Amino acid sequence: MAQSALIESKDGAGHGPASLDSVLGFHIRLAHGAVYRHFTETFATLGLTQKQVSTLWLVAEMPGIAQSELGNRLRMDRATAMSIVSRMQERDYLWRERCPSDGRKQLLHLTDAGKKALEEAKACIKEHERWLKSRFTSDEVKKLVEMLARIHE
Amino acid sequence: MAQSALIESKDGAGHGPASLDSVLGFHIRLAHGAVYRHFTETFATLGLTQKQVSTLWLVAEMPGIAQSELGNRLRMDRATAMSIVSRMQERDYLWRERCPSDGRKQLLHLTDAGKKALEEAKACIKEHERWLKSRFTSDEVKKLVEMLARIHE
DNA sequence: CCTATTTGTTAGTGAAGCATACAATCGAGC
DNA sequence: GCTCGATTGTATGCTTCACTAACAAATAGG
Numbered sequence: 094m095a096q097s098a099l100i101e102s103k104d105g106a107g108h109g110p111a112s113l114d115s116v117l118g119f120h121i122r123l124a125h126g127a128v129y130r131h132f133t134e135t136f137a138t139l140g141l142t143q144k145q146v147s148t149l150w151l152v153a154e155m156p157g158i159a160q161s162e163l164g165n166r167l168r169m170d171r172a173t174a175m176s177i178v179s180r181m182q183e184r185d186y187l188w189r190e191r192c193p194s195d196g197r198k199q200l201l202h203l204t205d206a207g208k209k210a211l212e213e214a215k216a217c218i219k220e221h222e223r224w225l226k227s228r229f230t231s232d233e234v235k236k237l238v239e240m241l242a243r244i245h246e
Numbered sequence: 247m248a249q250s251a252l253i254e255s256k257d258g259a260g261h262g263p264a265s266l267d268s269v270l271g272f273h274i275r276l277a278h279g280a281v282y283r284h285f286t287e288t289f290a291t292l293g294l295t296q297k298q299v300s301t302l303w304l305v306a307e308m309p310g311i312a313q314s315e316l317g318n319r320l321r322m323d324r325a326t327a328m329s330i331v332s333r334m335q336e337r338d339y340l341w342r343e344r345c346p347s348d349g350r351k352q353l354l355h356l357t358d359a360g361k362k363a364l365e366e367a368k369a370c371i372k373e374h375e376r377w378l379k380s381r382f383t384s385d386e387v388k389k390l391v392e393m394l395a396r397i398h399e
Numbered sequence: 400c401c402t403a404t405t406t407g408t409t410a411g412t413g414a415a416g417c418a419t420a421c422a423a424t425c426g427a428g429c
Numbered sequence: 430g431c432t433c434g435a436t437t438g439t440a441t442g443c444t445t446c447a448c449t450a451a452c453a454a455a456t457a458g459g
Contacts, residue, residue: 113303116371117378118281120391122296123398125278126321128271130447142414143275150266161437168279173416175439180414197424197437218269225270228396238273240390243381245276283416295445314406326447328408333445350406350455 121244128225135221141214144169144177149211152187152201159198160189168245186210274397281378288374294367297322297330302364305340305354312351313342321398339363 113119132143141149147167152158164174178201181187186207192198203211226234266272285296294302300320305311317327331354334340339360345351356364379387 113300113307115391117375117387117391117394118285118296118371119300120394120398121274121278121281122300123321124394125274126447127398128274132271133447143271144415147266147272147275154266159437168276169415170417171438172418172440176415179439195425195437199438218271222270225397229393233393234270236389237393238268238270240382240386241270241273241277244378245273245280279416286416297446312406322446323448324407325409325449329446332408348406348456352407 131224132221135217135224136214139210139213139217141210145181146211146214146218148177148181149186149203149207149214152203153208153211156202157190157200159192159200161198163201181207284377285374288370288377289367292363292366292370294363298334299364299367299371301330301334302339302356302360302367305356306361306364309355310343310353312345312353314351316354334360 129143136142136146144167148163151163151166155162160174160178161171163169163178164171167174169177178187178189178199182189184206185204187201187203189199189201192200229237282296289295289299297320301316304316304319308315313327313331314324316322316331317324320327322330331340331342331352335342337359338357340354340356343353343355345353382390
């Protein structure tokens with residue numbers, strides 16, 4: 094892609110990064126954007142977003158997880174988790190169960206339709222991940238995941 | 247598509263990655279979210295978003311850049327670039343100049359207020375980057391930037 | 400001149416994140 | 430048992446951003 098002409102920089106000034114290209118956060122943002130775009134393309138037929146797939150996936154891995162715990166793990170606040178869970182419920186992909194031991198909590202479970210959708214989604218994810226990981230060796234993927242985890246953990 | 251990395255862990259059946267934790271895109275999303283949140287916090291007083299700072303920064307580095315070129319470099323479509331540039335113009339941070347040699351283009355320039363805002367923003371970015379990079383050695387930062395660039399370039 | 404492309408503009412849609420307020424529930428301490 | 434504070438879910442509204450579609454103006458190439 095374009096070799097930017099922003100290379101010449103006032104390095105001596107000491108007033109922060111010289112060029113936009115040297116800002117780590119900038120690259121994280123662009124990388125995320127590229128991944129997000131390809132994801133949306135891949136999932137156009139299924140009509141699912143990253144957050145929605147993550148939600149279905151996590152509920153499948155931890156059936157009966159509370160809505161609040163889902164939000165914690167996916168780094169969403171209550172309101173955001175609420176709207177995503179509600180949307181998945183409207184589609185009949187999951188259902189809420191009032192927790193018998195703690196009446197405040199809503200426990201989440203996938204419906205059969207949700208399990209089926211997740212299976213399809215996982216196939217798409219596999220393609221998506223292949224596209225993404227094709228840039229790296231397996232050692233690099235491991236290193237990249239480990240470094241990214243240091244950011245969000 | 248290089249020699250990669252389709253080492254899909256234990257899942258002989260070919261049904262995609264086994265756990266959400268092994269999905270690279272998932273970690274990119276969470277890392278981006280964490281960075282975005284810290285950025286927003288850091289820039290609360292300035293009232294600027296990542297996209298807005300990137301825009302100001304890029305216009306400062308390339309005065310007279312066309313709106314379309316700005317969009318290309320920051321990976322925004324025309325409509326998104328339009329709304330961000332308009333917002334920055336409303337704040338008197340930049341102004342548009344009709345291109346004399348190509349009447350379709352709008353050339354962008356920072357105002358004095360925009361230059362001042364960018365200087366403040368760069369100081370905040372410095373803090374933000376310090377927070378972000380504190381997790382890594384300088385070699386790791388270099389490697390990380392290089393790998394992320396492979397994704398968005 | 401005619402046509403296709405590029406660029407900017409406007410309007411509308413939708414997902415997400417965030418803040419706030421409110422209700423229900425739970426737990427701890429009195 | 431009772432009150433008080435914290436947790437959890439819910440509802441509402443606001444903002445940013447990405448995308449689409451349509452349209453107008455200017456350009457480029459035949």
